[in-house]
Amino acid sequence: MQRFKTKKLFVGDVAVGGDAPISVQSMTFSKTKNVAATLEQINRLYFAGCDIVRCAVLDKEDISALKQIKEQSPLPVIADIHFNYRHALAVAKFVDAIRINPGNIGGKERIKAVVDACKERNLPIRIGVNSGSLEEQFESKFGRSVAGMVASAEYNYKLLEDFGFSDIAISLKSSDVASTMEAYRTLRPLCEYPFHLGVTEAGTTFHATIKSAIALGGLLLEGIGDTMRVSITGELEEEIRVAKAILQDSGRQKSGLNIISCPTCGRLQSDLVKAIKIVEEKTKHIKIPLNVSVMGCVVNAIGEAKGADVAIAFGKESGLVMRRGEVVARLKEDELVERFLKELEEEVKEHESNK
Template structure:
């Protein structure tokens, strides 16, 4: 496992963030929050996809007033996303589990004081969400939309909250490109011990957002940076969670789920490897045990990879082997291999829970 930076632990509802807590995966609804039915449906979809914390936009008072009805119908911790109108945060704070503010567009510091007071009264945290595209004027004028400007904004607003006696803080530093995002988090990390929420904002459609997030979030996770995260994909819900979980697993930041090793397709393949891997992914998606499994399609790499996997299929022509910890446990026809493989994975997973 990766050694993470030690951070203060806060709670968003019943979910610990920071400290030794697992890195949580978040998402955000795209319905109008005032549409309680649609918003609850999206939150429930996220819940069943494995989301830990959900955020909703609160652009006006009608949305803020809908939060109570939403909160009563869901089980996920709820974060209210506030821009411009600080009064919406005061209403939201009565109901939600966390307030997210963008210091660049809240305005006068007296308004932030009121938000802090409301959060203190309910003992809920504040996320300082700095975006490169909406820095306060003084930081934009001095630094431009740079990583240094983002860090300066974050430090200023952290100190402002601290001076008010408020330390239940988490911080995000988002830009629409990977390089600035990574640079900003790296610059700020040694300066405080507050938990960080990771994300590349406005990342785009599924393909581009997956690539940007894998590079940016994966890089930070390998540095030991990050306590909670969101993969921002235009128009997606469950896929944000799927990609986020995959980044955590494949970066080594989370020790759960299968690491499926399968060879690239080439002219040596002697089986329908693509269909086999698709079926295995679908049938083992629920498994949380941290296992390495291998599905190899020809004799060139099959045995070598299989010997180092917890469970493996080594395909030959029309038949193959199922191996556990490098030992052959079955020689079967091709059509029988996946069933046997999944059985062995499930048995091993039960023993590792």
């Protein structure tokens, strides 16, 4: 699956763009000036598998706190700057990247000052364009539209280029799925800067998951996107879990199990729901990319099992455990999951030894 060619840049030690894996980002929601709370959230994100974290900088207290946070953070830190460009100048001395919203950072002189500060330390800048906060010149001409978002992004990355700066990433976010996708698609052929994907203000877990799966998953399938955030109100670990699932199911990242299980229907002659819950819980530690199948009746079970690394094919009060398409055991229903897990661990060991 081809990806659009983009420039590679580095946020701390994490590569973004080029041939780098697509990285997952999130943002702390604690007050940055609360160092302990912010570090606690960053550590939660780190253990959940996050690659890069962003922290808001609202005042001088946040600036001082962010310096302490950066010194202790296990993740590269991006400073999120709105309205006051002087905050960007202050934090550029120690953070790993700067995110600015061109619609509220000020005129050319202020943007140039931020660029110069980032040049000194080779820091990348993310141009964050949001449909809800476009510059007046673009909103008055285009309204809060895709055309306005793209025009803003073009103007601002070309402005940075005029200042001799090219370590740029771009995001084009809307709360509307179709607009988000159209904006990224429209800008993609026009430049080679890496794109940060996201649907902004996506809402709580259910709606944000659906919106992000459609927009981010769709763009990834088209080869668009170099780093991403799933924005969910107040759910740090869930953001990472959903993002990793989108990467996995779009084929962009192979990590962990791809679990295939059938929808429940009247053909079931086993407790498939109980079995799949046990499998999910007992296998969540596995990082090796494997396909496993847990199917509840004979209609499609054998066919799916033949394509899986390890599989259960339930029948009536009994079933098969299969490995790489071959039957390894025919057992009673209450013995199948335990044997399946044993075979799966053996498969993981073989993959690790072959590595």
